[in-house]
Structure formats: structure tokens, C-alpha cells
Amino acid sequence: MLIRCDILHATSAGDWELIEVKSSSRVKDEHYWDVAVQKYVLMQVGLPICSTQLMYINTETCFFPHLDNLFTIADITAEVDRLLPEVPSRINQFRMILAETVEPTLAIGKHCDKPNRCTFWEDCWKHVPEVSIFSIPRLDWKKKEGLIAQGILAIAELPTDYQLSDNQRSYVSSVLANQPQIGREAIAASLAELEYPIQFFDFEAQNPAIPWFHELKPYEQFPLSIYQYSCQVLQADGSIQHHEYLHTDQSDPRPKLIAALTTDISPDRLGCHVPQIL
Structure with missing residues (x-):
């Protein structure tokens, strides 16, 4: 059995803390099995493990630029210990499968x-x-x-x-x-609610684990600075105007993008309050 631990922390008492690091924003059921297998192997080679923990991304109270609490740690010792007795039988099951010469049969699902x-x-x-x-x-x-x-x-x-x-x-x-079913009356009713000019808007965004700009949380979406938005404006007479924005430097794209957006699309059409970030 080969494992690679993310963090093994030696304590002053002479035993060890096993810490698994995930990019997840919460503890998931499969994480318990991941850590249980690691703990089982470490115990088999005589390493005393006093606790097992999961370190994951803090999406609740972490905001850029203060990233000292980017991770949060949950003690999952009790959950892992409940699974430990099952690990040997699971390992034997895997070994039996690996020893087979015929592909295992299992229905898709x-x-x-x-x-x-x-x-x-x-x-x-x-x-x-x-x-x-x-x-x-x-x-x-x-x-x-x-x-x-x-x-x-x-x-x-x-x-x-x-x-x-x-x-x-x-x-x-x-x-x-082999024929589409078209709700013509529903489509007509929806189109009748539209008011000209009509904006067709394409927008790109990013949501990295480590936030880049002020007051953003991990995994919170923001306009991707290397992308542009594109806006086609259809007038009642059938004419079309094209508007676009492309952020070209490494600064926070939001102020300039929002300013351009409220020029190309009026605030009442945006349906929201223009933020004070402008």
C-alpha cells in the first residue's frame, strides 16, 4: 500500500497529526475514506496518529487581501476511526479485483x-x-x-x-x-413582453480558489480580466449596434467594466443598483 500524506505534524507528546488538504469548500463523505486509508497504512508501519484533520478552503470568512484564514481545519478523527475497521476488508477486495484476469462486470450508473x-x-x-x-x-x-x-x-x-x-x-x-415540439403561444407571449432596444450580452467570469481583488471570497466569481464582454443592441427598426469591453492590465477589472457596462446598458435595464465601487 502506497500513500502520500499532505501534512504529518509531530506533536510535543511524541505522536503525529495527519492533515489532509483539499481544495473543496467543505468536508465531503469521500474525504473520510481518503484519510482512513492513510491512517491505516501509517498505523501498520508503527506511526502513532493522535488525530486526523481535514484542511479545506474557507469560503465563509476569508476575504482578499486578508488571506491568513484561507484554510479552515476540521477534526475528523471520530469519523475516520469509525471507518478504520472496514479498511482491511476493502483492501482485500481491491487485491482480488486486481488479481482477476477478466474485466469486472458492473452496470453503469x-x-x-x-x-x-x-x-x-x-x-x-x-x-x-x-x-x-x-x-x-x-x-x-x-x-x-x-x-x-x-x-x-x-x-x-x-x-x-x-x-x-x-x-x-x-x-x-x-x-x-423526431420533431421538435414548439410552444408557439408561450414564445409569442414572452416576445411580446420585450421592450426595444434589446441587448444581447455575453460575459466572461472567473472564480479561483485564491481571490485576486478587494473583498472577494475564495471561489467568488468576478469578471475575468483577460476577457471581454460583447453586447449587441437591437433597435426596433432592426438595426444593430455593437459594444464591447476588454480589460488590458492587471488591475481590478470591476470599476472600469461596470462603468463601461452602465454606458452600454442603462442601469434600469441592468435591474440593479450601480455599486459604489465606481
Whole structure:
């Protein structure tokens, strides 16, 4: 068994703290297993572990430029210790799988993407049609798993009396007929609510773990300074004007971008208060 610990901290009492570092903004269930395997291996080689902790990104009280609390630490010793007795049997299970000469048979399902997409996803899912039961809107996984167990993947294979919501049934009927279903009255009603000039706005943003500008938190979105926004303005007579903004230096892009934005699109169309950052 090979592990690589993020942090092993020696205490004054002569034992060790195991600290796992994640870019996550919270503790997740899979983190407990990650640390449990590490602790198991360390204990097997005789290293006394007094506590196990998870260090993760603080998205609650950390704000740029004060990044001294970028990470927060949670003690997960109790949760990890509850899993430790199961680790040996899991290891034996993995060894048995690795020793097999035939590919293991396992139905596709939610586990293929959770907690992360499996590296064999493309191979295992290559037989799934492009339009399948997985494209039916809001079909819960319990129903999907039932259909998978029956070998039903294509929408054409669905039983005619299969229970679906009205929206799902509409989608399935559209696929089977190979024709889009167009809600012309609803579209017309929505278009009638529009007022000219109409702005078509494309905007780029970034949300890094380590914030770059004043009062931003980790993972909080902000305008990406190397990108531009593009705004097409359609007038009632059919004419179109183009507006754009490109931030070209390393300064905080928000003041200049917002100033340009409120020139190209009036504040009443933005539907928000123009911030005092201007």
C-alpha cells in the first residue's frame, strides 16, 4: 500500500497529526475514506496518529487581501476511526479485483460520475445512445437504475405505459416523432413582453480558489480580466449596434467594466443598483 500524506505534524507528546488538504469548500463523505486509508497504512508501519484533520478552503470568512484564514481545519478523527475497521476488508477486495484476469462486470450508473468521473467512463458508456433515458429531463436516478437493470437505455425501448411527468412525456414524444415540439403561444407571449432596444450580452467570469481583488471570497466569481464582454443592441427598426469591453492590465477589472457596462446598458435595464465601487 502506497500513500502520500499532505501534512504529518509531530506533536510535543511524541505522536503525529495527519492533515489532509483539499481544495473543496467543505468536508465531503469521500474525504473520510481518503484519510482512513492513510491512517491505516501509517498505523501498520508503527506511526502513532493522535488525530486526523481535514484542511479545506474557507469560503465563509476569508476575504482578499486578508488571506491568513484561507484554510479552515476540521477534526475528523471520530469519523475516520469509525471507518478504520472496514479498511482491511476493502483492501482485500481491491487485491482480488486486481488479481482477476477478466474485466469486472458492473452496470453503469450514478457511481460512474460520483464522487468523480471514472477514467473508464467513455469505454463503459460507449453503447449508450446519444439520446437516451439519461437525456430525459429530471428523470430521477431510482428510475434510471430500474431501467438500466432491465437493459433499457434507448428512449425507443421505453414501455408505452412507463410513468413520466407531462414534461418528460412531451420530451419522449418529441424524440420518438423526431420533431421538435414548439410552444408557439408561450414564445409569442414572452416576445411580446420585450421592450426595444434589446441587448444581447455575453460575459466572461472567473472564480479561483485564491481571490485576486478587494473583498472577494475564495471561489467568488468576478469578471475575468483577460476577457471581454460583447453586447449587441437591437433597435426596433432592426438595426444593430455593437459594444464591447476588454480589460488590458492587471488591475481590478470591476470599476472600469461596470462603468463601461452602465454606458452600454442603462442601469434600469441592468435591474440593479450601480455599486459604489465606481
